[in-house]
Structures are given as structure tokens and as C-alpha cells.
Amino acid sequence: MFLVTGATGGIGRRIVRQLRERDMLVRAFVRLTSRYSELEHREAEIFIGDLRREQDIQKACRGVKYIISAHGSDSDALALDYRANIELIDQAKAVGVQHFVFNSVLGADRGYEDAPVFKAKRAVEKYLQASGLNYTILRPSGLASNLLPLAERFRQTGIYLLIGDPKNRTSIVSTDDLARIAIDSITVSGARNQILPVGGPEILLREDIPRIFGRIFNQEPTIVNPPLFVVDGVRSAVGLLNSQAQKALGTFRTLLGNEFFCTRAEIEQLESIFNLKLETLESFLRRYLAV
């Protein structure tokens, strides 16, 4: 039995889909408010709970052999990116889980002081490495599935909002490839007890994304490009009202202000470990947008 957290999210949903396509038993950790009917139709076992509650995590872990942590944090990095993963790891040890796959983030080890999600991910990575469990830590760059709503908006307006440096490099990974990598990490020996950066096959500039949208929809993009200090202004204003939200915006600013890409050598290593050819961003978008 697999336990997948974040089972209704971009990565988690695809992990559950692919596990069920392989006829594997999977328990999907979802919230009552989540959109989980697709997972039910695929005959995943639905576990309704909240990752903020230790008791829910304890119950969800009963009888599981593998755990894939793929949940996000709703801007509460301490409760969800940190505490919930620490509890999952403790429970994994208690019930004798055979392999734990953790979705971290590219750049978790760069010491971004202002980004709670990155700090929580790094702390969990270290805890998992010291746990004695078999593990794989995946550090994805941006996910292609995140761009689908932006592409839909572009289809209607032709406008793309690009905050910060358009020349910053990124390697967006197909979320389907990432789901496959997460699942195969359990069986592929080259992934055991490894930290693996995960990106797409190309190093893109951020300004390439609206160009790809433009090609897909046969429409010249209008790029709106405010400088990064606009985000700093918004953060300061938000901070006057809500310091928690201001801290959460620190992660957002870190994502916008830095480069997140995998080197060619890292991508070659990934393709070789998992024996797969990574999909380009354009191919992913065309499949989902049906163009």
C-alpha cells in the first residue's frame, strides 16, 4: 500500500493516477474540501484528514509500505512543509515503511533566509537522511502543470505577466515525468538514498514561456514585465497588516528573484537513472491544452 499526501495537487494527483494505472494499492490523503472524485473513480482508497493533525497522519500511515510526500503548504510552511513531514517520517519508522519519497524543491540547500518553504524543506531533508529509512529526495524546479492556468488566460487575452528578470533561467519539468520519477524512485537502485535535482530537458529563459504560449496559440504575446521591487513594495504593505502573509511572500519573492534550473549533466544523469526521455514544456502544454 502506498500513501500519497497532497493527492489532489499537481504532482500528487498524477502520482495516484499512475499508481492506479499500474494497479497498485494507494491511499490518497485528501481534505474534505478537496476535489477528490477522480481519485475515487480510479479506486484509490480515500483517507479524509488534515495534515495539520498528528492523529490523522498516524491513522493514515497504518499498514502502508511506501510513502510519497507531495503536499503543499497553503502558506503555512511550519505546520505543513515542516511539522507534517516530520510526523510522516516518524510514523514511517514506527510502521516499518520500506521507502519514503520526499518532494523538496530545487535550491533547498542554498540557504535562502527569507523563504520559509525552502528552510522547512532543507530541515526535512536532513531529518529524513538521518532517519535510517530508505529514501529518495526529489528537488524539482518549476512544474509544467502550474503553467496551465496561465496558458488558459493567455489564450483569452494574449497577455503574460512576467515579474522580475526575463533572462533568468529555469528548467520546467513535465509534472507527469515528475510523478513517474517519484514512483520509480522506490524500485530503481540509482535513486535509493539520493537527493536528485529534477528539471525538464531544456534550460529556458523565463521570457521563453510566453513565446511558447504564442507558438501554441498562434498569437503574438504581450509581455507585461514589472520589476521585482514591485513585489517588495507589496510585501511591505502586506506586512503592516499581516506579518505571517509577509513571511509567506518571502518564498514567492525568492522564487521570482533567483534562477532555478538543472545543469545538462544533472538532466543526463536523471534520464539515465530512470531510463526515460524527459518531455519538453511545449509538448506537455500541447497535450493538456489539446492544440
Ligand SMILES: NC(=O)c1ccc[n+]([C@@H]2O[C@H](COP(=O)([O-])OP(=O)(O)OC[C@H]3O[C@@H](n4cnc5c(N)ncnc54)[C@H](OP(=O)(O)O)[C@@H]3O)[C@@H](O)[C@H]2O)c1
Ligand atoms: N509547484 C511547483 O512549481 C513546485 C516546484 C518545486 C517543488 N514543489 C513541491 O511539490 C509539492 C507539491 O506541489 P504542487 O504544485 O503539486 O502542489 P499543489 O498543486 O499546490 O497541491 C497541494 C496539495 O497539498 C494539499 N494540502 C494542502 N494543505 C493541506 C492540509 N492541511 N491537509 C491535507 N492536504 C493539504 C492540497 O489539498 P487541497 O486540494 O485540499 O488544497 C493539495 O492536494 C509541494 O511540496 C511543493 O513545495 C512544487
